[in-house]
Amino acid sequence: MARxxxxxxxxxxxxxxxxxxxAARRLFADEGYESVSMRRIAGEAGVDPSLIxxxxxxxxxxxxxxxELPFDPAPEVEAALQAGGIDGAGERLVHAFxxxxxxxxxxxxxxxxxSSLSKPAMSFVLKQLFExxxxxxxxxxxxxxxxxxxxxANFIASQVFGLVVARYILKLEPLASLGEKExxxxxxxxxxxxxxxxxxxxxxxx
Amino acid sequence: MARxxxxxxxxxxxxxxxxxxxAARRLFADEGYESVSMRRIAGEAGVDPSLIxxxxxxxxxxxxxxxELPFDPAPEVEAALQAGGIDGAGERLVHAFxxxxxxxxxxxxxxxxxSSLSKPAMSFVLKQLFExxxxxxxxxxxxxxxxxxxxxANFIASQVFGLVVARYILKLEPLASLGEKExxxxxxxxxxxxxxxxxxxxxxxx
Numbered sequence: 001m002a003r004x005x006x007x008x009x010x011x012x013x014x015x016x017x018x019x020x021x022x023a024a025r026r027l028f029a030d031e032g033y034e035s036v037s038m039r040r041i042a043g044e045a046g047v048d049p050s051l052i053x054x055x056x057x058x059x060x061x062x063x064x065x066x067x068e069l070p071f072d073p074a075p076e077v078e079a080a081l082q083a084g085g086i087d088g089a090g091e092r093l094v095h096a097f098x099x100x101x102x103x104x105x106x107x108x109x110x111x112x113x114x115s116s117l118s119k120p121a122m123s124f125v126l127k128q129l130f131e132x133x134x135x136x137x138x139x140x141x142x143x144x145x146x147x148x149x150x151x152x153a154n155f156i157a158s159q160v161f162g163l164v165v166a167r168y169i170l171k172l173e174p175l176a177s178l179g180e181k182e183x184x185x186x187x188x189x190x191x192x193x194x195x196x197x198x199x200x201x202x203x204x205x206x
Numbered sequence: 207m208a209r210x211x212x213x214x215x216x217x218x219x220x221x222x223x224x225x226x227x228x229a230a231r232r233l234f235a236d237e238g239y240e241s242v243s244m245r246r247i248a249g250e251a252g253v254d255p256s257l258i259x260x261x262x263x264x265x266x267x268x269x270x271x272x273x274e275l276p277f278d279p280a281p282e283v284e285a286a287l288q289a290g291g292i293d294g295a296g297e298r299l300v301h302a303f304x305x306x307x308x309x310x311x312x313x314x315x316x317x318x319x320x321s322s323l324s325k326p327a328m329s330f331v332l333k334q335l336f337e338x339x340x341x342x343x344x345x346x347x348x349x350x351x352x353x354x355x356x357x358x359a360n361f362i363a364s365q366v367f368g369l370v371v372a373r374y375i376l377k378l379e380p381l382a383s384l385g386e387k388e389x390x391x392x393x394x395x396x397x398x399x400x401x402x403x404x405x406x407x408x409x410x411x412x
Binding site: 123130 | 321357369
């Protein structure tokens with residue numbers, strides 16, 4: 001029972017579950033989220049593919065479990081962007097981001113970020129999360145009105161990751177003590193600029 | 207001789223040197239850069255204060271050695287800011303920053319940042335470096351023309367730390383492949399905004 005605690009509610013057989021997670025981490029890190037199938041992970045773990053569905057549901061859910069993220073950030077991003085389109089999108093994104101980080105998941109998120117920033121294999125996995133969940137969500141939500149979303153998302157990420165470092169890791173003052181509203185008003189316009197400035201010269205995508 | 211390599215050019219007695227560094231790290235982390243004297247560090251290390259001066263020179267140099275930073279960033283910040291005052295300061299800072307990171311020190315800097323972000327005691331030391339070297343340098347250089355520098359420096363740091371994470375740790379593309387000029391043109395205006403926007407409502411300093 002001591003091990004079952006780590007595996008969440010659907011515990012099942014902890015050995016099978018951790019075999020699957022280990023195989024998923026290795027394959028996602030080596031070959032990338034997109035190119036690895038559930039069948040492939042099952043083969044690597046030496047289990048029947050139906051067991052992965054049984055334990056984890058979808059590939060996205062398996063991915064979140066593999067990187068030990070307490071929830072999927074993509075729906076939060078989608079909700080913040082869809083609430084009013086491009087106008088004020090930066091402020092809404094910062095509000096959502098700070099609300100999540102200031103909430104119950106902070107310690108768990110901090111653990112994921114610390115390990116992602118210190119271990120190269122985990123950095124690669126965080127990069128995959130960003131590229132295959134966040135950028136795609138922004139593309140699906142704003143793709144009709146905003147061009148060159150991948151490079152814009154890179155710069156937005158640079159500001160948002162830096163907010164995590166400054167506020168939650170280094171705890172710089174007074175930034176670490178500011179409220180959600182002050183942060184959204186200060187950083188939101190930076191994100192809006194990255195969403196709207198001309199960036200064609202920075203990218204080869206279409 | 208195997209140990210001498212880690213201790214740089216002025217090797218001296220590696221035991222004495224590492225005793226001093228260990229004492230400095232502990233005291234800087236526990237009590238802060240400002241409140242710890244060289245004499246105090248000498249006492250903690252059990253050596254004569256003159257030995258610290260002999261091995262490390264100034265308190266600043268001891269601090270850089272204690273956090274294993276390959277060079278002092280303060281003069282770079284000072285040069286970038288003094289070159290033309292507040293106009294275009296953001297672009298010049300990003301140019302200087304990317305030039306340093308894209309240069310010979312990258313691996314060493316990355317090691318310092320990785321350990322600072324993953325180990326809380328090292329995070330505290332990086333915070334001290336920021337507060338007692340960088341913020342003070344900005345204050346000394348721009349303090350006559352810019353108010354509320356500490357809170358502005360917090361937001362600038364959030365963008366600059368995030369650039370490190372996005373470009374050098376996660377290696378997000380296309381950002382990681384962009385040149386110094388493109389990064390300075392894109393991120394410089396963000397820093398200029400943090401240097402010039404009204405921030406009185408975010409701070410209690412004067």
